[in-house]
Amino acid sequence: MLSIIIPLYNSEMFIIGLIEQLNQVTYPTFEVLFIDNNSTDNTIEVLHIELHNVKFSYQILSESKQGAGHARNKGIAEAQGEYLAFLDCDDKIHKAKWEKDIAILEKYPVEFVFCRTKRFYEDGRELLHPINGFREGINSPPALGLIWLQHYFYLQGPGAIVIKTETVKKLGGFHSIKTGEDAFLFIRLGLLYTGFFYSETLFSYFRHAQSTISKTNAAKDGTVWSYFNLKKQLYADSIIKSNSEAFKIVQRQLQLDILLLHRSGNSLESIINDPILFDFKRDFLLFNPISLLINRLSSKLKFNPFFQVWKRLN
Numbered sequence: 001m002l003s004i005i006i007p008l009y010n011s012e013m014f015i016i017g018l019i020e021q022l023n024q025v026t027y028p029t030f031e032v033l034f035i036d037n038n039s040t041d042n043t044i045e046v047l048h049i050e051l052h053n054v055k056f057s058y059q060i061l062s063e064s065k066q067g068a069g070h071a072r073n074k075g076i077a078e079a080q081g082e083y084l085a086f087l088d089c090d091d092k093i094h095k096a097k098w099e100k101d102i103a104i105l106e107k108y109p110v111e112f113v114f115c116r117t118k119r120f121y122e123d124g125r126e127l128l129h130p131i132n133g134f135r136e137g138i139n140s141p142p143a144l145g146l147i148w149l150q151h152y153f154y155l156q157g158p159g160a161i162v163i164k165t166e167t168v169k170k171l172g173g174f175h176s177i178k179t180g181e182d183a184f185l186f187i188r189l190g191l192l193y194t195g196f197f198y199s200e201t202l203f204s205y206f207r208h209a210q211s212t213i214s215k216t217n218a219a220k221d222g223t224v225w226s227y228f229n230l231k232k233q234l235y236a237d238s239i240i241k242s243n244s245e246a247f248k249i250v251q252r253q254l255q256l257d258i259l260l261l262h263r264s265g266n267s268l269e270s271i272i273n274d275p276i277l278f279d280f281k282r283d284f285l286l287f288n289p290i291s292l293l294i295n296r297l298s299s300k301l302k303f304n305p306f307f308q309v310w311k312r313l314n
Contacts, residue, residue, distance in 0.1 A: 002084075003084050006034050006075075008044075008047070010041045010043060011039065026096045030081070033059050035062065082164065085162045101162040109138075110196040112162065115199070116201045119157075131156075133147045134199075139195050142245075157205050159203045171188055184230060188237065224260050231257060235247075260301065262292065
């Protein structure tokens with residue numbers, strides 16, 4: 001059986017379309033776990049109304065700790081299926097996707113399967129996620145994990161993937177950080193486990209102004225802080241540390257993020273004031289007094305000659 005986990009937060013405007021999609025799913029045996037994450041609108045009332053005539057089994061759960069990671073972990077703990085899928089209320093899924101995914105999982109010796117993803121916007125724009133380096137079919141570890149770690153936009157989104165439940169539980173589920181919780185799980189998944197990729201675009205997600213990531217990016221240095229916080233968690237993770245190439249990539253990324261945040265006016269003390277980074281060594285080439293002065297005065301990082309030398313060496 002397949003368990004589909006769907007966090008909900010102030011989602012009433014998307015509920016009707018969500019249930020219509022789920023009613024069209026061709027895979028015959030699945031349950032849906034809706035997890036309300038402290039909604040303040042009529043999400044649950046609308047959900048109850050729309051669930052009156054559905055063809056699938058479901059549970060409505062609640063999670064008081066805010067964030068998609070907490071909500072999804074609640075669903076993982078209650079899931080009855082052998083396989084897990086993740087969907088947000090404003091995502092679009094092809095009706096036959098999960099049928100195709102389960103068939104692959106049952107045919108090949110893999111722990112997860114995923115398709116290509118499309119992002120669409122309120123203004124009508126559409127954007128296909130890149131897949132450079134992916135192999136059609138079976139991808140052995142740590143290949144996917146390293147690709148995702150070096151190119152975060154290559155992550156195809158939670159709705160693109162179906163994973164064996166026992167594998168997700170071994171990895172400890174999703175992180176509790178507000179953004180990047182899915183990247184944290186999938187990078188570690190790709191480093192350790194074999195996955196199957198196919199290039200059909202059977203999943204898409206909606207980037208709108210009220211989404212968590214849009215609100216985060218709208219804040220000053222929001223995007224950089226978001227990635228920096230994710231990379232700190234990866235830096236401290238035992239799976240990342242056990243792969244020397246992955247750990248080197250994260251260390252390099254942290255150097256750059258710290259430099260970018262410093263250039264934006266943040267003090268080094270405020271940036272690195274985190275117990276996770278207690279043993280992190282800043283590169284003297286980047287963080288000597290002259291480099292830091294140039295970093296503050298330059299309009300772009302590339303104008304710092306110390307950065308250019310460091311880049312060539314790394």
